[in-house]
Every structure is written in C-alpha cells, then in structure tokens.
Amino acid sequence: MEKRDIEVLIVEDDLRxxxxxxxxxxxxxxxxxxxxxxGYVDAIxxxxxxxxxxxxxxxxxxxxxxxxxxxxxxxxxKQTDVIMITATREIEKVQEAISIGVFDYIIxxxxxxxxxxxxxxxxxxxxKLSQLGKGNHVITQQQVDKLLRKxxxxxxxxxxxxxxxxxxxxxxxxxxxxxxxGAGLTAESVANEIGVxxxxxxxxxxxLVSIEKIEADLTYGSVGRPERVYMxxx
Numbered sequence: 001m002e003k004r005d006i007e008v009l010i011v012e013d014d015l016r017x018x019x020x021x022x023x024x025x026x027x028x029x030x031x032x033x034x035x036x037x038x039g040y041v042d043a044i045x046x047x048x049x050x051x052x053x054x055x056x057x058x059x060x061x062x063x064x065x066x067x068x069x070x071x072x073x074x075x076x077x078k079q080t081d082v083i084m085i086t087a088t089r090e091i092e093k094v095q096e097a098i099s100i101g102v103f104d105y106i107i108x109x110x111x112x113x114x115x116x117x118x119x120x121x122x123x124x125x126x127x128k129l130s131q132l133g134k135g136n137h138v139i140t141q142q143q144v145d146k147l148l149r150k151x152x153x154x155x156x157x158x159x160x161x162x163x164x165x166x167x168x169x170x171x172x173x174x175x176x177x178x179x180x181x182g183a184g185l186t187a188e189s190v191a192n193e194i195g196v197x198x199x200x201x202x203x204x205x206x207x208l209v210s211i212e213k214i215e216a217d218l219t220y221g222s223v224g225r226p227e228r229v230y231m232x233x234x
Contacts, residue, residue: 005032006126009052011069012085013038013061017110021056021085024112028119040064047073052080054103054122059086059093067093070100081126083118085110109218109226113206117163166207170196174204178214184229205230 008025010033012018018036025033034050037043040063047055055073059066070082084097087108097105103125104118132139173194178185185193191201208214208230215233218226 003030005030006054006123007032007034007050007052008054008056009034009043009046009050009080010036011043011055011057011066012036013058017108020110021115024110024115025119027112028116030123031119040069043069047078047080053126055080055082056085057082059084059088059097067096067100070097070102074100081122083122085115109228111202111206111228113203114210117206117210163207165203170194170200171204171208174201175208175213178205178208178230179232181231184217184219184231186227186229190230 008031010018010021010025012021015036015038018038022033022036025031034052035046037046039061043055043064046052057066057070066084066086070084073080073082081103082101083104083106084102085106085108088094089107094105103122106114106118128143132143174190177190177193181189187202187205188198190205191198194201205214205216209216212233214230216228216230219229220226
C-alpha cells in the first residue's frame, strides 16, 4: 500500500508569505499543501472539511489570535498538529504555544533549511505514531520516549549521528568560528572563514540552531536589508 503524503494547511494572512511556505512544502517529499486560510472563518472551515494532519499557523491576524485558535482546536480534540511560524518573539507567547502543545515554533523570516528540518522531524513523528497505532491501544515507555524525541535529542548531541550533508569536522570548524564571533556572524562571514560556499555555511549554521548549540537573530545592514546573524548561546 502506497504511503500517503502528510497534508498541510497554511494559516497565514500575508498571502505572499503563505505562497513561500507552499513552495517550500512542494520541495519536501512526503508533504502536500492542501489549502491556505487567511483568517478565522477560513481556517475553521478548511480544518473541518480537509482534516489536515498539520497546520502552519501564525499568531496575529486581523480577526483572531493564532494561539486562541490553537487552544480551541485542542479543546475540540482535533487530530491536527501545529507548527507556529511567526514573527512573534515574546517569551510569554512562546511559552503559551509550547504549553498548549505546538510541535515546533519557528521565528520569521522563514529559512528553508530550518523549515525542512522541522517538517522532517514531524514526518518521523507522524510515521512512528501511525505504526504504533496499527492494532495497538497501549504503548511502552520506550515507545513514548521515541515519540517525544528523547532518543533523537540524544542522537543529535552525539557527533556519530548527523543529518545527511553534515560533516562532523566541518561542523566543528563552524562552531569554532561562531565561538570567536562575539556579537554574531553572517553565513557569508562564516563561509569566508572556513572556505565553503555561503549555502553550505548556512546549512551547518541552521543545523546548529535547530539543536540549540547556537542562536540566530536579525540585523539590518546599511541598505536596510535584514540579515540573519549567528552567535554562541549565553
């Protein structure tokens, strides 16, 4: 039996950003964007009709708060998971989203590598859950730990286990450069320092952000264009 794609509903009032998310989804095997909702009525209607596996949800809309929609879905026991994608950075909002039960929280501007990592982790979770659900009504502690990604976290901290395209020696070089970078370095600066392409440097940097080894922020250059900068945590 052929495995079906994970169905994703985009809930975003900025249609330009929604289209970017849709194009990103199209580049990741195993996912399908099934619709775009720009507000509360659209979101509730499409969730009811399409019953998507996953929502990509912003926080602020003209007619609703995304966290209130998330809370409403949880109260209704909707079998839909949520990844927040938002410019909202207030710690209270992040804590609220986590406490309600989001799968992930991604801060805009959306970077493809970070987005892809999140969706692939969700795909792994979804597949494990589907396998466990076949004929089972109870699960073991080990199976619970796998669903909660405890083993994945341990593996991410183990240099012997790295995602495809991430070399441990290059990763160490990137971490060393960031450690000396003080207020923060761009992907281009890191690329020049270790002798790789900007795209390669960004891939390593976003991997380190995803496993919380470094952090990222935005800065504005002389022409006002935002740049993503990376720095050591703490």
